[in-house]
């Protein structure tokens with residue numbers, strides 16, 4: 516009886532340890548952080564500035580809600596990061612999406628731009644105009 520109890524305790528301890536290890540593996544830097552719906556981390560702020568600078572809003576709307584181009588709030592729910600990067604870099608010239616591959620400002624900040632738009636798409640960033648958290 517005693518051995519069984521010890522063994523099952525050991526099994527419990529092991530599975531708990533396994534759980535912790537798995538959880539630790541999952542800890543990555545979050546894509547973005549936001550409080551109050553609009554106070555964002557420095558990198559996400561760069562993403563917003565890039566959005567403004569590249570004037571993506573001319574076609575996708577000031578709130579990413581879509582105009583000539585589709586709503587990015589909707590698109591980014593399903594578009595993968597790779598598809599996002601490829602679309603912005605190469606454009607879809609035949610369909611009216613211009614390419615930004617030669618824009619250093621955009622390409623240098625593509626991860627931040629993605630983070631910002633993903634935050635908008637997730638509904639975590641609740642207004643388009645964000646501010647840097649202090």
Ligand code: HEC
Pocket residue numbers: 566569570571572573574575583584585587590594599602603607610611612613615621628
């Ligand atoms: C001149 C207008 C225009 C500008 C400027 C523009 N886009 Fe687009 N974009 C479009 C159009 C039109 C489409 C739809 C293309 C299609 O039908 O596949 C599109 C598609 C996209 C898609 C793919 C959406 C999907 O569901 O497949 C992404 C992502 C995107 N644009 C991001 C951006 C970003 C980021 C910027 C700024 C850096 C930008 N666009 C600037 C017109 C534009």
